[in-house]
Amino acid sequence: MDKPVVTRKALVLGLGLVLLLALPPIALAMDEGFFISLFSRILIYALAAVSLDLILGYAGMASLGHGAFLGVGAYVVGILAFHLSDGSPLPFLPGAWAGTASALIAWTAAILVSALFALVIGALSQRTSGVYFIMITLAFAQMLYFFFISLSTYGGQDGVNLEQRNTFPLLDLGDDTSFYYVCLGLLLGFVFLCKRLVNSRFGMVMRGCKQNETRMRALGFATYRYKLMCFVIAGAGAGLAGALAANQSEFVSPGLMHWTRSGEIMIMVILGGMGTLFGPILGAAALLLMEDVLASYTEHWMIILGPVLIFVVLFARRGIYGFLAGPGGRDG
Amino acid sequence: MDSPAAPLLDVQGLVKSFGALRASDGISLDVRAGEIHAVIGPNGAGKTTLINQLSGEMAPDGGQILFDGMNVTAMDVARRARMGLARSYQITSIFPEFTALENLAMAVQSGLGHHFRFWRNAKTDPARIAPAMEGLRRVELEAVAHSMAGELAHGQQRQLELAMALATGPKLLLLDEPMAGMGPEESRRMTDILLPLKGRVSILLVEHDMDVVFALADRITVLVLGKPIATDTPARIRANPDVRAAYLGESP
Ligand SMILES: Nc1ncnc2c1ncn2[C@@H]1O[C@H](COP(=O)(O)OP(=O)(O)OP(=O)(O)O)[C@@H](O)[C@H]1O
Ligand SMILES: [Mg+2]
Numbered sequence: 140m141d142k143p144v145v146t147r148k149a150l151v152l153g154l155g156l157v158l159l160l161a162l163p164p165i166a167l168a169m170d171e172g173f174f175i176s177l178f179s180r181i182l183i184y185a186l187a188a189v190s191l192d193l194i195l196g197y198a199g200m201a202s203l204g205h206g207a208f209l210g211v212g213a214y215v216v217g218i219l220a221f222h223l224s225d226g227s228p229l230p231f232l233p234g235a236w237a238g239t240a241s242a243l244i245a246w247t248a249a250i251l252v253s254a255l256f257a258l259v260i261g262a263l264s265q266r267t268s269g270v271y272f273i274m275i276t277l278a279f280a281q282m283l284y285f286f287f288i289s290l291s292t293y294g295g296q297d298g299v300n301l302e303q304r305n306t307f308p309l310l311d312l313g314d315d316t317s318f319y320y321v322c323l324g325l326l327l328g329f330v331f332l333c334k335r336l337v338n339s340r341f342g343m344v345m346r347g348c349k350q351n352e353t354r355m356r357a358l359g360f361a362t363y364r365y366k367l368m369c370f371v372i373a374g375a376g377a378g379l380a381g382a383l384a385a386n387q388s389e390f391v392s393p394g395l396m397h398w399t400r401s402g403e404i405m406i407m408v409i410l411g412g413m414g415t416l417f418g419p420i421l422g423a424a425a426l427l428l429m430e431d432v433l434a435s436y437t438e439h440w441m442i443i444l445g446p447v448l449i450f451v452v453l454f455a456r457r458g459i460y461g462f463l464a465g466p467g468g469r470d471g
Numbered sequence: 472m473d474s475p476a477a478p479l480l481d482v483q484g485l486v487k488s489f490g491a492l493r494a495s496d497g498i499s500l501d502v503r504a505g506e507i508h509a510v511i512g513p514n515g516a517g518k519t520t521l522i523n524q525l526s527g528e529m530a531p532d533g534g535q536i537l538f539d540g541m542n543v544t545a546m547d548v549a550r551r552a553r554m555g556l557a558r559s560y561q562i563t564s565i566f567p568e569f570t571a572l573e574n575l576a577m578a579v580q581s582g583l584g585h586h587f588r589f590w591r592n593a594k595t596d597p598a599r600i601a602p603a604m605e606g607l608r609r610v611e612l613e614a615v616a617h618s619m620a621g622e623l624a625h626g627q628q629r630q631l632e633l634a635m636a637l638a639t640g641p642k643l644l645l646l647d648e649p650m651a652g653m654g655p656e657e658s659r660r661m662t663d664i665l666l667p668l669k670g671r672v673s674i675l676l677v678e679h680d681m682d683v684v685f686a687l688a689d690r691i692t693v694l695v696l697g698k699p700i701a702t703d704t705p706a707r708i709r710a711n712p713d714v715r716a717a718y719l720g721e722s723p
Contacts, residue, residue, distance in 0.1 A: 288627055340588040340593045343576070350566045355577075356552070358578050358635065364550070463480060
């Protein structure tokens with residue numbers, strides 16, 4: 140059979156990329172600058188959803204606590220900014236470092252701290268599997284949620300306001316268009332990284348674990364450590380998304396860690412197509428746009444989402460991405 | 472024992488209970504290097520339970536397992552596998568969403584290591600793929616190399632699983648009814664695959680098909696209700712009156 144010059148998959152991906160690249164000028168030309176910040180939010184949640192897809196779609200770990208890492212990443216940025224404007228030193232750290240507004244430092248810290256949280260939560264959660272794994276990741280996220288509510292220094296339930304977005308070399312993140320492209324660049328970079336990862340030896344171990352972990356162990360793979368590593372990478376990705384989310388809304392609150400947020404991220408992955416990496420981007424766009432449009436008609440917009448989701452789960456195992464790009468090969 | 476070399480596998484007084492049921496009731500047996508040692512016994516005799524304890528998937532309540540000069544009784548499954556203990560399952564256990572070739576490549580990768588390699592493409596890595604193809608050839612599955620393993624015929628899946636176990640380059644193969652659910656034609660092919668391994672790979676073979684057992688085994692242990700009632704050469708097992716009464720007499 141002849142292969143077409145341009146496959147359906149390449150076409151969908153190419154079009155998507157062009158659309159995302161061209162969005163800010165188009166939005167500005169249409170005088171709808173609001174779209175730029177809406178789509179920044181979509182890109183940020185897409186990043187979180189792609190990171191969840193890594194563990195859910197490739198390693199078969201259904202975490203319902205992924206919002207925890209989003210929240211931790213956001214709080215790292217929020218807390219660093221808080222101390223900078225407050226002038227008080229950071230707790231738990233030696234010296235009297237009073238925070239930073241530098242994106243390079245704050246975002247790196249967000250990635251590292253959320254990776255550390257993922258290491259601890261993952262190490263404990265992975266002693267279970269299946270429904271228990273879902274429940275324990277959920278429980279950890281809720282614990283963090285209540286922990287941050289109890290932190291009155293950082294606003295408790297109300298969270299922390301950022302006076303301004305982080306500073307970035309050569310760019311003004313306060314400008315929505317620049318910020319949008321930074322988000323897009325980071326998302327594309329992360330997707331590329333994940334794409335390499337899922338096709339590497341490490342990635343094959345993940346896929347093997349998803350299909351038949353017993354067989355993996357009997358072949359000699361110490362599956363625990365590889366799955367934990369994957370969980371940590373995913374947590375780090377969500378942490379970066381959290382750092383961006385904090386900048387996007389210039390506000391951080393425990394709500395980011397609430398289990399409904401984790402649920403939304405999972406819905407993005409399932410809706411867009413599990414185990415495809417690109418799908419979760421579509422899922423994030425679909426969910427957030429649906430929310431934006433439907434929420435203006437009814438606050439019970441989730442009622443409409445429910446049937447859509449059931450339809451996707453039952454009839455389109457590769458979600459929106461599978462629907463657009465075709466069934467595709469075994470690697471998405 | 473007349474052989475001065477220590478056996479490759481030495482099982483001593485293995486005990487495993489499920490509630491009141493003694494699935495392993497003091498099992499002692501050994502497998503010498505290069506030997507095919509068959510374990511036969513009626514349904515529910517505790518053959519799979521024995522294999523599960525040898526592979527490390529079940530912890531025995533008592534007794535010990537020495538493999539390749541090491542006490543592996545408390546060692547986890549993956550480490551035992553890396554020491555050279557490979558197994559197949561009574562109920563086929565493969566990666567259904569991988570191609571046949573990729574199933575083999577996973578087994579090959581287990582021996583290669585470097586599982587924390589994140590960047591280089593594994594699917595085109597000759598270090599994984601070339602030996603994987605070689606392994607498929609050994610079981611005559613190269614024609615279906617690029618078919619999804621889950622879509623292969625039952626007999627082909629059984630062959631694939633055997634090939635995976637072999638591809639790890641094991642010192643000892645634990646085979647749990649490799650012919651389970653196979654027709655006579657498939658069964659014959661499987662025997663043809665196993666025969667050339669005789670003398671080269673040490674095997675602990677659990678099998679119901681007596682023709683296969685008598686064709687392959689150097690020694691046979693008969694297990695009844697979790698207890699070995701005899702261990703001997705095939706000819707003497709066939710002639711053993713206890714065995715005939717307990718087991719062979721029942722099969723046509
Ligand atoms: N996990 C378990 N929990 C409780 N009982 C078990 C368990 N596994 C096996 N048994 C019981 O232990 C006994 C031995 O089972 P086992 O599967 O080892 O037999 P087998 O010799 O492999 O039989 P078959 O020829 O049917 O495969 C059976 O009575 C079985 O019901
Ligand atoms: Mg059995």
